[in-house]
Every structure is written in C-alpha cells, then in structure tokens.
Amino acid sequence: MAAESTSFLRRPAFRIGAVVLLVAVVAGVAWYMITAGRESTDDAQLDARVSQIAARVGGTIARIAIEDNQLVEAGTVLIELDPRDYQVAVEKAKAELADAEASATAAETAIPITSTTSASNVTTARGGVTQAQGAVSASERELDAARARLVTAQARQREADANAAKAARDVERLRGLVAKDEIPQQQFDTAVAAADVQKAAADSARSQVAEAEAGIRVTESKVTQARAGEQQAQAELNTAQTAPSQIAATKARAQSAAARVQQARATLSQAELNLQYTTLKAPARGIVSKKGVNVGQVVQAGQPLLAVVQIDDIWVTANFKETELQHVRPGQRATVKVDAVDGPALKGKVDSIAGATGSRFSLLPPENATGNYVKVVQRIPVKIVLDPGQDPEHRLRPGMSVVPTVYTR
Numbered sequence: 001m002a003a004e005s006t007s008f009l010r011r012p013a014f015r016i017g018a019v020v021l022l023v024a025v026v027a028g029v030a031w032y033m034i035t036a037g038r039e040s041t042d043d044a045q046l047d048a049r050v051s052q053i054a055a056r057v058g059g060t061i062a063r064i065a066i067e068d069n070q071l072v073e074a075g076t077v078l079i080e081l082d083p084r085d086y087q088v089a090v091e092k093a094k095a096e097l098a099d100a101e102a103s104a105t106a107a108e109t110a111i112p113i114t115s116t117t118s119a120s121n122v123t124t125a126r127g128g129v130t131q132a133q134g135a136v137s138a139s140e141r142e143l144d145a146a147r148a149r150l151v152t153a154q155a156r157q158r159e160a161d162a163n164a165a166k167a168a169r170d171v172e173r174l175r176g177l178v179a180k181d182e183i184p185q186q187q188f189d190t191a192v193a194a195a196d197v198q199k200a201a202a203d204s205a206r207s208q209v210a211e212a213e214a215g216i217r218v219t220e221s222k223v224t225q226a227r228a229g230e231q232q233a234q235a236e237l238n239t240a241q242t243a244p245s246q247i248a249a250t251k252a253r254a255q256s257a258a259a260r261v262q263q264a265r266a267t268l269s270q271a272e273l274n275l276q277y278t279t280l281k282a283p284a285r286g287i288v289s290k291k292g293v294n295v296g297q298v299v300q301a302g303q304p305l306l307a308v309v310q311i312d313d314i315w316v317t318a319n320f321k322e323t324e325l326q327h328v329r330p331g332q333r334a335t336v337k338v339d340a341v342d343g344p345a346l347k348g349k350v351d352s353i354a355g356a357t358g359s360r361f362s363l364l365p366p367e368n369a370t371g372n373y374v375k376v377v378q379r380i381p382v383k384i385v386l387d388p389g390q391d392p393e394h395r396l397r398p399g400m401s402v403v404p405t406v407y408t409r
Contacts, residue, residue: 040406048398
C-alpha cells in the first residue's frame with residue numbers, strides 16, 4: 001500500500017493538479033490583498049458646470065460672434081441683439097430725468113420764496129388792518145364832528161329865524177307909525193335895514209345847515225368806505241395767515257418732485273441695463289454648445305440660446321451601491337480610469353456623498369407601499385474631484401463614462 005501511495009504521488013497528473021491548486025490559492029490571496037480596502041464601480045461619468053445662456057431682453061439677433069464647440073474666455077461677446085430700440089429708451093429716460101430734476105429744483109427754490117413772501121404778506125396785511133381801523137376811527141370822529149356842526153348850524157338857524165321874524169314885526173309896527181309921522185323916517189329906515197340884515201342872517205344860517213347836512217353825508221360815505229377797507233384788509237390778513245398751509249403744500253410738491261426724480265433715475269438705470277443686456281457675454285471660460293440661433297432671428301426674454309460648458313472644473317459623479325459605501329468617506333484617495341482617454345488613471349479624492357439616493361431625486365420617486373415589495377439595492381452619487389493639471393489638453397468632457405476606484409484604507 002505504501003508503494004502504491006508513493007507511486008500515485010509521483011504521477012504527472014497529480015503534480016500538475018497540485019501546481020494549479022497552489023497557483024489558484026496564491027492568485028486568490030494576491031487578488032484579495034490587491035482588492036481589499038477599495039471600492040470601484042463602472043456606473044460613473046464626468047460632470048461639469050453647464051451655463052445656459054438666455055436672453056434677458058427680447059429683440060432681433062444682429063450678430064453671432066462664436067461658432068459651435070468654440071473655446072471662449074470669460075467675458076467674450078457671444079451674441080449681440082439690435083440695440084436701437086433700447087438706445088431710444090435710454091435717451092427718453094435721460095430726458096425724463098432732466099425734466100424731473102428741473103421740476104424738483106424749481107420746487108425746492110419755491111420753498112424759501114413762499115416762506116419769505118408769506119411772512120411779508122402777513123406783516124403787510126396786519127399793517128393794512130391797522131391802517132384801515134385807524135381810517136374807520138378817523139372817519140367816525142369826523143362824522144361826530146359833522147353832526148355837532150349840524151346841531152350848531154340848526155341852532156343858529158333857529159336864532160336867525162327868530163331875529164328875522166322879530167325884525168319883520170318891528171318894521172310892520174313902525175310902518176304904521178311912520179305913516180302917521182309919529183316916528184322919524186330915519187328910524188323906520190333903520191328898522192327896515194335891520195330886518196333885511198336878520199333875513200340875510202337867517203338865509204346864511206339855512207345855508208350852513210344845508211352845508212352841515214351835506215358834510216354829514218360825505219362823512220358817512222367815508223365811514224362806509226373805511227369799514228369796507230377794514231373788512232378787505234381783514235380778509236387779506238386771513239388769507240395771508242394761511243402761509244403755513246401754503247408752505248406745507250410747497251414742501252409737499254418739492255417732495256413729490258424729488259420722488260419723481262428717483263423714479264426717473266430708476267427708469268434710466270433699467271433702460272441702461274436693458275441696453276447692456278442686448279450684448280450676451282460668456283459668464284466663464286468654456287466651450288460653446290447647443291447653439292440654435294441665427295442672425296435675424298427674433299428671440300424673447302428668457303429664451304435659451306446656447307450653453308457654455310466650463311471644462312476647467314470637471315469632476316466625477318460615481319453611483320456606488322449602498323452596500324459599497326460602508327467604508328467610503330470624504331477625503332479618501334481615488335483613481336479614475338476614463339474610457340475615452342488612453343494613459344494612466346487620473347488621481348483625485350472623494351469630495352462628498354449625496355444626501356439621498358438617485359431614485360429619490362427622480363421625477364417619480366418609488367413608493368414601496370404595496371405587498372409586492374422587492375428589495376432593490378440603491379445607488380448613491382459620490383462626488384470625486386480630480387487633482388489639477390492632469391488634463392492640459394482639455395480632452396475630458398462631461399458625460400464621459402469612467403471607472404473610479406476609491407481607496408478606503
């Protein structure tokens with residue numbers, strides 16, 4: 001038996017099987033040692049920031065300064081819209097602003113003028129009231145004096161009438177006596193002369209009474225005019241005393257004019273912005289893509305015109321299975337093999353892990369609320385940033401398939 005066992009071990013087939021088994025064990029151990037502490041997936045692609053360029057204002061495309069797939073720098077002019085309508089709007093806004101500023105200046109200037117004028121009017125009106133009141137007082141005193149003169153004239157008239165009547169009776173008595181030659185003719189003539197004097201005195205007294213009455217009427221007219229002047233002066237004073245309201249109204253107009261200036265400035269600023277919006281520039285360095293417009297085309301505000309892909313900042317979005325993320329952490333080293341680019345794998349590191357699975361962000365997230373639930377391994381996006389300087393020719397493009405490997409140890 002021992003001889004047979006020794007002969008069996010010496011057979012070539014046994015030796016070959018043993019060698020194959022040993023190689024398999026060594027390969028398995030080596031594979032385990034190589035793959036231990038790393039996670040890899042082929043569900044990954046390159047990503048970059050894509051800026052959608054849209055018109056801020058509507059208009060007709062006057063010039064297109066770029067071509068498809070052209071590399072542009074930040075600030076490069078991409079598209080120019082016809083600016084003439086917006087230039088007219090700017091000129092109109094400037095004219096409205098100038099008019100509003102002129103109105104505001106006039107309104108501000110009117111405030112001190114109104115204040116000074118109002119104070120002067122109040123002083124003048126008060127002086128006019130005082131003067132009118134003095135004129136009324138003087139007219140009333142003059143009226144009292146005229147009435148007193150009338151009373152005196154009437155008294156003198158009564159006295160003159162009485163004297164004239166007495167002189168007339170004396171003449172009548174003496175007339176009979178002179179006819180009888182009982183008195184001398186000279187005495188009679190003297191009596192007649194005295195009667196004539198008394199009659200003239202009576203006529204003069206009546207004239208003075210009439211004059212006094214006329215003076216009263218004139219003075220009463222003066223009093224009426226003076227009182228009317230006083231009322232007018234008081235009305236002017238009342239009008240002048242509305243100065244605070246007038247000043248407040250003037251200040252309100254000035255504030256309204258200032259507000260119109262601000263509004264006109266805002267309108268001008270908006271018009272200038274709209275004019276600037278007629279020139280579309282690249283927001284960052286990148287490659288022009290999806291250009292779908294031509295010269296002469298009319299575009300609307302918000303209409304997408306093209307896209308700029310920022311190829312200077314490219315990262316990897318790797319969709320790892322949830323069972324593969326047990327030891328994956330931000331900051332771990334990673335390598336990335338790009339299918340479309342020959343050469344060594346790119347180096348990078350884990351930047352962050354998404355806050356939810358990819359299915360959770362889908363248009364219709366799954367609702368596993370039925371009795372037919374089947375557990376499906378979910379995938380979670382992991383962002384891997386590449387070390388700078390590994391793509392000097394900018395051959396990497398968003399959407400390329402890659403195979404990242406994260407070293408967890």
